[in-house]
Amino acid sequence: MLGQLVYDRLEQAAQFSRPGPGVTRLFLSAEHKQVAILIKEWMEQAGLETEMDATGNIVGRDEKARNGAPTLIMGSHQDTVVSGGKYDGMLGVALPITVVGDLYKRKIDLPFGIEIVAFGDEEGTRFQSTLVGSRALAGTFDPAALDAMDDNGVTVRTALQDFGCTPDSIPSLKRSRKNTLGFLEVHIEQGPVLEGRNLPVGIVTALTGIERHRVVIKGKASHAGTTPMDHRQDALLAAADIVHKVNQVCRETEGMVGVVGKLEVSPNAVNVIPDSVDLTIELRAPERAVRVNGRGAILSALGGIAQNRAVAINADQTYEAEGVPCADWMMNGLEAAITQHNIRPLRLFSGAGHDGLAMHDLCDIGMLFVRCKDGLSHHPDEAITAEDADIAAQVLATYLQNLAQFCSKLAG
Ligand SMILES: [Zn+2]
Structure with missing residues (x-):
């Protein structure tokens, strides 16, 4: 079961945490460095070529993406709040890597490139700045954010350099608008709606x-x-x-x-x-x-x-x-995939911000929510089930295989 592998990987990643309750893994911390090695391993096992970019994002690309083919970017963030859970962010990293690896293993060829990104910083826990990694990809990164300091007076710039990154080359991370099909993020719901409707997954309509x-x-x-x-x-x-x-x-x-x-x-x-x-x-x-x-x-x-x-x-x-809408073609594609797995497709909005807020400046965005226990997140007791991870993995695999018919950039 693919979901079990995703689940096990999330357990593995959760070990890289500051001591204390739950998972605490801040941007550009020792734990970030350790989990980066693990994520690269997953990506390499999936057949992706990896790098750490100038903002501390861990990036994996398949051959088509490296050769400049139209590319779907998927991913989420590696960082957590203080005493957060195992799933917020990391689910959207581990799940697409596992799904893509499985498709390749089954010799299923996709007519577009795949890029998966574990963004360094979405929660903004360590520095006042946030969305550093996704803004860099979108080309909207403000260099002033490099001067933001953590509680110890360490700036983002210094922390990046100590991490082995080169902040001066952040502008070069901007992705091509023309070659980017869209950005898809899988994320726990962080609310009780799916659980209340007895549904494992849902389609996000907009970020609030x-x-x-x-x-x-x-x-x-x-x-x-x-x-x-x-x-x-x-x-x-x-x-x-x-x-x-x-x-x-x-x-x-x-x-x-x-x-x-x-x-x-x-x-x-x-x-x-x-x-x-x-x-x-x-x-x-x-x-x-x-x-x-x-x-x-x-x-x-x-x-x-x-x-x-x-x-x-x-x-x-x-x-x-302003809120950011998810693209119709991505919502429709997710709806078709969910329906194919005999699940009622429920659409709901996200009351929380995500990397999609920044990625929307580059490309269309879509999000798949996964049910979480008691709607709880940003908490050590945050939980999903391997069964739900499996359904989300199957839905994503179907979505990717169907994508050409929903994406005008590909169909055209
Ligand atoms: Zn998150």
């Missing part, structure tokens, strides 16, 4: 767009014992209204999630009415229009809340990143 707001509420501090209840300008009460409003709008809006994740209450004392609250609102939706409507519903409610609670409320948008 994200926006954040800072909201400042000004009320009036006064004695918590002597101020009558109807004379209060309690900023925290207004904050509570906003928390509920965000939750209500998101629950009523299909395709959007949101949270008030951070509150700073002042003076934050047991016997004083709160006079100010600083809070954040984060909204995520794959479709811009949905997010903009949701934002409107929330922000337009602030005036009423302010009046009700006799406080002043100020909101500023601090961050916005």
Whole structure:
């Protein structure tokens, strides 16, 4: 069973971790170096030629890719959060390598090149920068990111050099738009949807767009014992209204999630009415229009809340990143492959960011989600089953063999 081999490989890779609970494997760390050797071994066993590139990506290419044929790039990230799991990222490295190796072993020829990449850095755990490897491939890498520092004051540039990489040659990593068919990532869902529907895999429709707001509420501090209840300008009460409003709008809006994740209450004392609250609102939706409507519903409610609670409320948008859609031809191809394996093809969006956000600047992207236990990730208990890995492997093998009929770059 191919899934068992994928599963065993993930166990092997998980050994390369900083001591402590779960898997901790940071960008350009000793563990990154060790797992790179293992990944290269897998790639070589699959018949790919390997290299470590200027950003610490481990790259494997078949002969067609090396000779400049139209190429499908697959892969995911090798790095983890602190005390993360064995599957986030590494599944999307081990699984396509194993599938491609098996196709070659069975002498199945694909009419396009294959490149598999284990990106160095997606989680952004060590440095403030993230997506270094995928941005390099897309040609959107900002050299200023080389100056980002880790907690010990080591810059990305120095860490790359110590790793044996040559940061100056990062611009040369840009892939050819013309020769790149697309980027496909296999990833655990990191949510409970597939498990809830009893499905092993699902088709990702888009990577979510994200926006954040800072909201400042000004009320009036006064004695918590002597101020009558109807004379209060309690900023925290207004904050509570906003928390509920965000939750209500998101629950009523299909395709959007949101949270008030951070509150700073002042003076934050047991016997004083709160006079100010600083809070954040984060909204995520794959479709811009949905997010903009949701934002409107929330922000337009602030005036009423302010009046009700006799406080002043100020909101500023601090961050916005557009969502990225997956390509129709890749979704359709995955749907056909999943259907061929007698599984109901479910489409769902990704509420988390992935390397596809950067790769989208280069080429069409697609993602296959794999069910994970309890929807849990970024946690030592993150888990999948060998059976699900096997289904995902079969779906991917079918997808690759069908690809020509869905890809206009190949069909044309
Ligand atoms: Zn991931």
